[in-house]
Amino acid sequence: MERRDFLKRSALAGMGFALMPSLLQACKKEDDFVVNFSGRVIIIGAGAAGMMAAYTLNQYGIDFDLIEAGGSFGGRVKKATNLTNFPIDLGAEWLHDDPETLGTLVNDPNAQGSVEMISYQPESIMHWDGSSLTQMNVGSQFYREYKFKNTTWYDFFNDFIVPSISSKMYLNEPISSIDYSGAQVTVTSSNGTTFTGDKVVVAVPASILQQQSIDFNPALPSSTMQSINGIDFPPGIKVFIKFSEQFYPDICSIGTIVPGEKIYFDGAFKKDTNHNLLTLFYVGNGANELTDLTDAEIFTAVMNELDAMFEGKATQHYLAHIIQNWSTEPYIQGSYSHSGSGVISPVENLVYFAGEAFTDGASSTVHGAGFSGRDAARSILQGN
Ligand SMILES: Cc1cc2nc3c(=O)[nH]c(=O)nc-3n(C[C@H](O)[C@H](O)[C@H](O)COP(=O)(O)OP(=O)(O)OC[C@H]3O[C@@H](n4cnc5c(N)ncnc54)[C@H](O)[C@@H]3O)c2cc1C
Incomplete structure (x- = not known):
């Protein structure tokens, strides 16, 4: 996938400052539109897309049920607090856009709080x-990518989207x-x-x-299934x-994976x-060389590779680890769309689709998934 291409990522220019966009300033409510819907919506999946669909409907006073298969919201946005003294993003970690995007997602001038971001510009590559x-060679191009400084993508949804x-x-x-x-x-x-409703967002x-x-x-139309x-x-x-x-180093790319990416980075x-x-x-493609293994086998394979790269230092300095295998998560079954999305x-104006694969903007990203959920909700609100 283009935007995660390592060569582009490694070509970041040296800004290296912390950004703290005030959501109070960034959350200008977008122009209203005529609401032409008063029913109830069922939303399936409480990832970024489903949550943003629910959040948008709620902003317009529309009733909904948000139904999630797993035991938590977030989907591919997930965090761990039991390995290090800072929270870890187990799935999505970068914001592949400007920090103001977070305010655009919240879209509420009354929102309280701020999010501290770091401009992600690795130096040792x-x-x-x-x-x-x-x-x-780092080169001199600039590539726009950010990370949460002391929080995570999960915290963003937990703090700003989930309460309502x-x-x-x-x-x-x-x-x-x-x-x-x-x-x-x-x-x-x-x-x-x-659960019964007038429309469903999948x-x-x-x-x-x-x-x-x-x-x-009835079965989905063959043209819809063909796209999926x-x-x-x-x-x-x-x-x-x-x-x-x-x-x-800050980041280390491994081999050449097309499409896809294999990197070790300083978390x-x-x-x-x-x-x-x-x-x-x-x-x-190729990541199944690890995802098909047991956790014990994955750990051994990764440590062997690191020991080969760094002359045994991985084994020497190992303390603890976590494996997050997205391919064996029963309700995810893989990573994210790499092509063919849209x-x-x-x-029949009854079944709407949202998610990172179903956006014509920032596909494969959290914010892209969020905007697709918001767009599905807006489409329903406008009676489309
Ligand atoms: C390893 C990895 C790293 C990534 N890194 C980044 C990154 O750095 N930056 C970035 O922007 N993006 C990243 N992404 C992509 C990003 O995580 C996704 O694009 C985004 O989170 C997808 O959101 P979504 O709402 O479309 O889907 P999901 O988050 O997958 O949400 C879908 C939800 O549907 C639920 N569900 C599934 N089946 C059912 C069912 N039958 N009934 C009810 N619920 C169901 C799932 O449990 C899940 O909660 C990464 C993804 C992976 C896997």
Whole structure:
């Protein structure tokens, strides 16, 4: 995927300052439009897209149920607090856009609070070709990428989006069927719980639709299924290792993965911490060489690679680790769309699609997923 291309990422210019956009200033409410809908909406999937669809409907006083298969909201936005003394993003970690985007997502002039961001510009950059490490030339181009300084993507949703939608969020309800054969839509979970509404927003990963884990009645049109099946959704994993010393550079690319990316990076980069965290990010074709393994085998493979790269220092300084295998998450089943994504038209003005794969803007990103959820909600609100 272009925007995560390592060569571009490693070509960051040296700004290196902390940004603290005040959401109070950034949250100008966008122009209102005529609301032409007064029913109830069922939203399936409480990732960035589903949450933003719910949040937008709530802003316009529209009733909704937000139904999530897993035990928490967030989807591919997830955090861990048990490895280091700062919270770790187990999934999405970078904001691949300007920090003001967070304010645009919140879209509420009354929102309280701020988010401190760091401009992500690694200084020490290396490449491992399988036998030797080489220093990379940073170059002078600028590439726009940011990270949360002391918080995470999960905290952003938890603090700014979830409070106004949590009372209508249902967890541990994996939806197994959507019946839109009548005037209303009936959605049923594998627990047997049913939810009824006038429209449904399907905000589950493309992989879940490709595997037909949800039965649609009537079946989705073949053109819709063709678009969904055309999405390339390769495997993905992150491995987080805490070390007693930092023996690695800010970022190190591994081999050439097309499409996709394999990098080790300093997960504590510019965080307020004395802990050392090295993160492996491996997404794309070939990542199944790890995602197909057991956690114990993954750990051994990663440590062997690091020991080869850094002359045994990984084993020497190892303290603890976490493996987040996104391909074995039952309700994710992979990483994110790499090609073939795009907006899918609503089916019979009853079934709407949202998610990182179903946006014509920033596909494969959290903010892109969020905007797609917001756009699906707006489309319903406008009676489209
Ligand atoms: C390893 C990795 C690293 C990434 N890094 C970045 C990054 O640095 N920056 C960035 O912007 N993006 C990154 N991304 C991509 C980003 O995480 C996604 O684009 C975004 O979070 C997707 O949001 P979504 O709402 O479309 O889907 P999801 O977050 O997947 O949400 C979909 C939800 O639907 C639920 N669901 C599935 N099936 C059902 C069902 N049958 N019934 C009910 N609910 C169901 C799932 O449990 C999930 O909660 C990364 C992704 C991965 C995997």
